[in-house]
Amino acid sequence: MSKVRNMNLADEGIKKIKWVQKHMPVLEHIKKEFERTKPFEGITIGSCLHLEPKTINLGLTLQAGGAEVAMTGCNPLSTHDDATAGGAALGLNMYGWREETEEEYYETINDVLDHKPDIIIDDGADMILVLHQERKELLSNVKGACEETTTGVHRLEAMHADNALKIPLIAVNDAYTKYLFDNRYGTGQSTFDAIMGTTNMLIAGKTVVVCGYGWCGRGVATRANGLGANVIVTEVDAIRALEARMDGYRVMPTKEAVKHADLLITVTGNINVVSGDDFRNMKDGCMLANSGHFNVEINREDLENQSVSVEEVRESVEEFTMEDGRKIYLLADGRLVNLAAERGQGHPAEIMDLSFAAQALSAKYIIENDLDVGVIKSPDELDYKIAGLKLKAMDIEIDNLSDRQNEYLNNWQEGT
Numbered sequence: 001m002s003k004v005r006n007m008n009l010a011d012e013g014i015k016k017i018k019w020v021q022k023h024m025p026v027l028e029h030i031k032k033e034f035e036r037t038k039p040f041e042g043i044t045i046g047s048c049l050h051l052e053p054k055t056i057n058l059g060l061t062l063q064a065g066g067a068e069v070a071m072t073g074c075n076p077l078s079t080h081d082d083a084t085a086g087g088a089a090l091g092l093n094m095y096g097w098r099e100e101t102e103e104e105y106y107e108t109i110n111d112v113l114d115h116k117p118d119i120i121i122d123d124g125a126d127m128i129l130v131l132h133q134e135r136k137e138l139l140s141n142v143k144g145a146c147e148e149t150t151t152g153v154h155r156l157e158a159m160h161a162d163n164a165l166k167i168p169l170i171a172v173n174d175a176y177t178k179y180l181f182d183n184r185y186g187t188g189q190s191t192f193d194a195i196m197g198t199t200n201m202l203i204a205g206k207t208v209v210v211c212g213y214g215w216c217g218r219g220v221a222t223r224a225n226g227l228g229a230n231v232i233v234t235e236v237d238a239i240r241a242l243e244a245r246m247d248g249y250r251v252m253p254t255k256e257a258v259k260h261a262d263l264l265i266t267v268t269g270n271i272n273v274v275s276g277d278d279f280r281n282m283k284d285g286c287m288l289a290n291s292g293h294f295n296v297e298i299n300r301e302d303l304e305n306q307s308v309s310v311e312e313v314r315e316s317v318e319e320f321t322m323e324d325g326r327k328i329y330l331l332a333d334g335r336l337v338n339l340a341a342e343r344g345q346g347h348p349a350e351i352m353d354l355s356f357a358a359q360a361l362s363a364k365y366i367i368e369n370d371l372d373v374g375v376i377k378s379p380d381e382l383d384y385k386i387a388g389l390k391l392k393a394m395d396i397e398i399d400n401l402s403d404r405q406n407e408y409l410n411n412w413q414e415g416t
């Protein structure tokens with residue numbers, strides 16, 4: 001069963017799925033392993049992830065392991081209609097289409113839950129929230145869940161602290177092979193890929209303000225710097241602000257930084273990072289994009305209230321004309337620009353290879369272990385397996401500790 005925009009797009013979707021498979025060697029290795037061992041025989045897996053070719057390839061990997069797979073999107077703007085048609089043609093249960101209304105977004109989450117999943121793979125925690133609030137009758141069926149992103153993990157940790165979480169949860173985001181690569185190099189590249197593709201603008205010589213210097217912020221700032229921008233970082237955490245400064249960037253409060261910005265990118269996971277007077281202080285022509293979470297980081301309502309007109313001047317580019325005549329541009333409705341912009345393709349396949357390998361092995365870990373309710377990091381042994389497979393696929397060898405080195409490292413008696 002599937003509900004997608006147009007099954008006639010299936011061939012195009014399958015072509016794109018085949019392309020990413022060539023660049024996801026770790027997931028392909030795990031797929032072959034799953035074909036042999038069938039860890040998910042009799043198991044249903046429901047996911048709420050950005051629906052595009054790499055995610056469909058995760059679905060096919062779980063299917064190869066014997067799972068019945070039902071998938072929906074975790075953002076109303078990020079679904080690729082050819083990929084969902086391709087996934088449906090390949091036997092996955094696909095629910096979702098690009099530009100869903102909020103009602104349709106939650107309807108398709110419920111469509112997946114109707115499959116009574118044993119395992120849930122979520123991105124941002126919306127499906128797990130619906131499960132706990134509206135579909136409580138399904139809770140006892142769920143053996144565990146995996147969460148893909150930083151803010152989803154924060155939401156679920158808060159839920160657990162309130163004793164509201166009723167299932168075991170693996171924080172896949174917190175795997176080394178996830179956040180060190182996906183959040184940093186993935187967000188760094190795909191954010192600029194989407195902004196440049198959407199606007200056809202030059203980055204060199206511009207002042208780029210990066211709000212938030214976490215794993216995503218570091219990646220975005222590095223790429224902005226590499227493209228020749230003058231980078232300013234804003235932070236609320238003293239240690240991260242210090243790190244940004246020593247990495248060579250200017251650091252200042254957001255209300256100051258907005259005065260300099262040609263392009264401002266939020267990557268904080270927080271609400272109202274840019275709001276109110278910030279829009280009054282921006283230069284004419286300033287471009288705003290969010291690559292953090294949902295559509296809450298840039299307060300669109302404040303921007304709209306201060307403007308006299310709004311016009312879509314290019315695909316995924318809205319021009320706000322302010323009372324004093326300045327123009328401010330908002331990309332992709334303030335949703336994740338790397339996925340929600342019409343030109344957004346998400347992270348490169350080589351990066352999602354790592355993140356989705358971590359998802360696939362974490363799902364298997366849930367089946368093989370009787371986990372307690374709560375939030376755990378995905379086990380280190382999975383991380384090392386994924387890193388080893390990736391190095392092998394990249395034809396990179398590393399050294400091994402000798403017995404003497406091992407002994408030295410574990411000895412406290414040997415001094416100078």
Ligand SMILES: NC(=O)c1ccc[n+]([C@@H]2O[C@H](COP(=O)([O-])OP(=O)(O)OC[C@H]3O[C@@H](n4cnc5c(N)ncnc54)[C@H](O)[C@@H]3O)[C@@H](O)[C@H]2O)c1
Nearest residue numbers: 149150151212214215216235236237268269270291292293
């Ligand atoms: N676009 C993508 O594809 C993508 C990929 C991975 C993660 N994410 C999302 O991006 C967001 C950031 O993820 P991360 O892993 O970098 O998180 P992180 O916790 O490592 O970093 C967030 C940083 O933002 C800072 N911050 C919080 N509020 C702020 C404010 N008002 N002003 C300035 N800085 C502020 C925090 O101090 C922190 O250093 C999350 O919402 C995550 O879910 C998006």
Ligand SMILES: N[C@@H](CCSC[C@H]1O[C@@H](n2cnc3c(=O)[nH]cnc32)[C@H](O)[C@@H]1O)C(=O)O
Nearest residue numbers: 050074075123124148149293294345346347
């Ligand atoms: N669902 C929320 C939460 C942020 S999504 C951020 C996550 O998207 C994931 N992501 C980035 N690029 C891709 C992609 O191309 N395919 C699937 N997931 C991706 C990435 O792993 C990251 O943790 C929202 O839409 O606002």
